[in-house]
Amino acid sequence: MIKKSMVKVEGMSVPCYSLNTLIIGSGIAGLNAALCLYEQGLRDMSVVTDGLGRGTSNNAGSDKQTYYKLSLSGSKPDSPEKMAHDLFKGRCMHGDLALCEAVNSVRCFMNLVRLGVPFPHDTYGSYVGYKTDNDPLGRATSAGPLTSHLICRRLIEEIKQKGIKIMDKHEVIALLDDGKDGQKQVKGAVAIDGDQLDSESMGFVVFNAVNVILATGGPAGMYKASVYPESQQGSTGLAFEAGAAGNNLTESQFGLASVKFRWNLSGTYQQVIPRYLSTDVNGRDEKEFLNPFFPDMGTLSTAIFLKGYEWPFDVEKIRNYGSSLIDVLVYRETVKKGRRVFLDYTQNPKGEGKMSGFDFSLLDEQAYAYLKKSGALFGTPVRRLKKVNLPAYRLYKDHGIDLERERLEMAVCAQHNNGGLKANIWWESNVKHLFPVGEVCGTHGVCRPGGSSINACLVGGLRAALFISKKYAHDPPGDEKFLKGSQDKISGTIEFARGILSKPGSGDFSLSKAAEEIKKRMSSYGAVVREKEAVFREKQKAWKLYRRLKKEITIRSKKELPKAFKCLDLCLTHAVYLEAVYEYLERGGKSRGSSMVLDPQGQKPCAALGEDWRYTCEKPGSYTAGRILEVSLDKDLFVKKKWVSIRPVPAHETWFENVWRDFRDDKFIKEEI
Ligand SMILES: Cc1cc2nc3c(=O)[nH]c(=O)nc-3n(C[C@H](O)[C@H](O)[C@H](O)COP(=O)(O)OP(=O)(O)OC[C@H]3O[C@@H](n4cnc5c(N)ncnc54)[C@H](O)[C@@H]3O)c2cc1C
Known part of the structure; x- marks a missing residue:
């Protein structure tokens, strides 16, 4: 069970929770991951959220908010492999992840039905579908304009009923990580409890966790023009700082x-x-x-x-x-x-x-x-x-x-980030024990069928829970051992907080001004229309702002602490995203998906638009079309970029007796394939 103790850091007594799995975020991805862990028999876990009811899942919708799953009605034949290939056709999506999302879609969908999410069916019980964008078969279904909100509601009820601990108003501001033999591993996190900001410990809380499921959603707070709900900001910077790689960061959906x-x-x-x-x-x-x-x-x-x-x-x-x-x-x-x-x-x-x-x-x-x-x-x-x-x-x-x-x-x-943090088929990132699930995880590429995002949120949590329960279900270390490896980072974070509180204000350099600069930069240069020279200039400015924030940021009261850390997180995130956009353009990347790359050699969008609007679409077979760009930071925040080949949809074992034997011995859990 979750153990609470008080630990001494920087002369302060800070609450420390020791548990197997910390789930950060209370959108569909985080809530579902907690329930999947519970179903696998795990109990010492907690959902930690900066606000229950905040985020995209709870607050976004559309005229018919869509869930994309394997077709379950009608006479048109469908199969998990067919669906995997259709997801894969969205370009720059790894085929094994497409297969996972396809084969698990029915299980995840039916779980929602079981929980009482009102997906419509006909007299015979058939869950009829309709066609959504990039969907050849009519696999989409919907529970109305607020599908994701209804899903959250049912998931929260179920979590409460099962007695899973939710820690509300806790903003996670840092991940604790360790690197042995060049392999990074997450060990917990630091958060600020919004109800305890005025206390002597400034609300600091630490988590000693074997696993962290990061379900913090898309990096919505970096855009000025945004249809994400205002309560969704994103916290991808936490993971970049801990060494997690992003992939397909260039790919988002705008409209x-x-x-x-x-x-x-x-x-x-x-x-x-x-x-x-x-x-x-x-x-x-x-x-x-x-x-x-x-x-x-x-x-x-x-x-x-x-x-x-x-x-x-x-x-x-x-x-x-x-x-x-x-x-x-x-x-x-x-x-x-x-x-x-x-x-x-x-x-x-x-x-x-x-x-x-x-x-x-x-x-x-x-x-x-x-x-x-x-x-x-x-x-x-x-x-x-x-x-x-x-x-x-x-x-x-x-x-x-x-x-x-x-x-x-x-x-x-x-509206949506198709890219995000990199993960393997168990949704584990390159940082061991760190599992990005939901929109923070970039499983999709250039295009995706409408509705596949909610499915990805659910499948990611299911896969992570399976892996954790079979491989990483052990207890966390004792306080002493935990602190030995984490004290520096915890102390650094607390020292930084004290520093920005005590520094005299530096005139006009306010948090809201910095946030405004980030939003304006991303919406103007890193979103719908992209141009190489401008992106190069703006990424330099992004890093300059980050260094400046680190050095000069000041706040008037402890109440502003979460906002200050959020601003830093978004600043780091936008710098990394712009690095990815620049690398893509530098490699000759052209217009694709929801982003138009200006190109003097290209065609005009229409006759009456000026020469400066010429653009070219990406050609199949080009360097960028056949690879996925991964971007990460080293411990000195030096940017590392890597182009990796796209893994095809795998041929997998379908002989029942063999699958059954492996299943009985848990041999189906393979870390790397
Ligand atoms: C207008 C709109 C329409 C959409 N329509 C569809 C659709 O029809 N079909 C579809 O599949 N998808 C759709 N999407 C996308 C889909 O809704 C999202 O991708 C999905 O809901 C994301 O869920 P999530 O759990 O990953 O993140 P979210 O629901 O955004 O949850 C993130 C959670 O993390 C918390 N959090 C963040 N940072 C921290 C931190 N540092 N500490 C503690 N907590 C933190 C937040 O408060 C929140 O609880 C739409 C999106 C929008 C904006």
């Missing part, structure tokens, strides 16, 4: 979202064809900014409609006035020109000359048929929205935005 209330502007929000407009920062100088770039009103209206089906920005969908040309133009307007962009649901798109006279007859066949079938060939966008999808209208109303009166401010926002 159009409202910014006042953060929500994806996908599906019906675009299919009712709202009017796009921009203004200056003060809301004046209104312009129909898309009009000059489209040949006529029919092409523009159809592109807006298609944005509903094709939500993530995709460089392959820019040409020929594709729907992703809209993302490019919104980015240009907001980031490059510093203007504000809005959707107006009270008026149809309008303009002059060939851009005048919005009419349904101008739409392409698909768009026209959709609106006709939905009985929505009439009126204004908001009237169509209310007719086709009233809950979508009400959603904004419930958040204080009446689309009948108010324009919706929007931007091209960060």
Whole structure:
């Protein structure tokens, strides 16, 4: 069971929890990992979170939030290997991880069904599916707009019912690690208890753990334009500092979202064809900014409609006035020109000359048929929205935005990190005993089917729990032994905290200013549009900011301690991500997925855009297309970069008797394959 003691560090008495597994984060990934460990018989573990109810899983959604699993209905044949190959087709995903996510998807999905998550089935019990993006078979299902929230709710209830310890309001600020024979190993963590900040020990808590499951979600806090919930910041820097490698850090998903209330502007929000407009920062100088770039009103209206089906920005969908040309133009307007962009649901798109006279007859066949079938060939966008999808209208109303009166401010926002920390088929990182699961773990590559993120969160926890229960289920060392290897890092962290509290303030260098710089840099240079020289310059600035923060950061009170550590974490994270983007561009990497790489030798997105918008898409067979970039830091924070070959989907044993024999002897647990 979990043992609590008090240990002396830096003259302070600090609570020390000794346990087998520390789970950091209370999103789907962390909560599910705890339950999987419990099912494997493990009891001395705890979920530690900076806030139960915070994070992406609990607070994000979409018009139909999707879970991607093996097809369980209909007459179209599916198989785990087929699904693995479809995941693998998303490019730069290791095939063995794709296979794990595919073969375990039914087990994880059915566990949610068993727990009471309301996934719909028909009279016969068939979990019918629908097609999501990058999905050839209709494997997707949904429990509605708040699928991930409903999953969290059920997982939390189950955790409480099983008596698994949750330590709330604990911000983990450092991982404790050790390196023997060049092999790094995690040994625990340092956290700050938000309820004890005013105590003599400043809320410091240490964890002496055999294993750490890191489920801290995507590094959302580094983006200014973001549809992640504000309560999700991310803590990937903790792992980089401990020597964990990132992979595919260049790959994220970006798309159009409202910014006042953060929500994806996908599906019906675009299919009712709202009017796009921009203004200056003060809301004046209104312009129909898309009009000059489209040949006529029919092409523009159809592109807006298609944005509903094709939500993530995709460089392959820019040409020929594709729907992703809209993302490019919104980015240009907001980031490059510093203007504000809005959707107006009270008026149809309008303009002059060939851009005048919005009419349904101008739409392409698909768009026209959709609106006709939905009985929505009439009126204004908001009237169509209310007719086709009233809950979508009400959603904004419930958040204080009446689309009948108010324009919706929007931007091209960060939504998901396909890349993240590197892990093997048991979700163990290159740092032994450290298991990144969920979005912090980068199992996916360039593209992924919509809904595969939730599946990855669940499969990762299941795999980590299996491995831990079979290989790493022993007790942690005694306090003395633990402190012998960890005291320096714990002391360093406490000393640093004392230092930033006692230093006189250095004028205008505030935490919020630093955070603002990080966000602006990532959204402007490390997100949707990338350019080599600019990224080189900005990564230098990122490291400069990190060094400056380390030296000059000051806080006014202990209350700001968690914020200070978070700012440092995000600063380190954004520097490492920019290193990855630069390395990718330096190797000749081109536009792919949700990121457009500017290239003077390439093609223009459309005739009316300037020369500086030329870009080229990645070609199959190129250096970057056939490899995965891994980036890590050594103990002096020197950046190491490595390009590794992509592992194919493995051929695996399917002869029942052999699998059964290995299973009986636990021989199926193989560390390295
Ligand atoms: C708008 C939107 C729509 C989406 N739609 C879909 C969809 O339809 N299908 C799909 O599969 N995916 C979707 N996703 C992605 C998916 O929701 C996330 O990838 C997933 O929920 C991440 O879960 P997680 O458990 O890894 O992280 P999170 O749910 O973000 O949880 C992270 C947890 O870690 C905690 N934490 C972080 N740092 C620390 C620290 N230092 N100390 C203590 N605690 C810490 C946080 O408080 C939080 O509890 C969507 C995402 C967004 C933003």
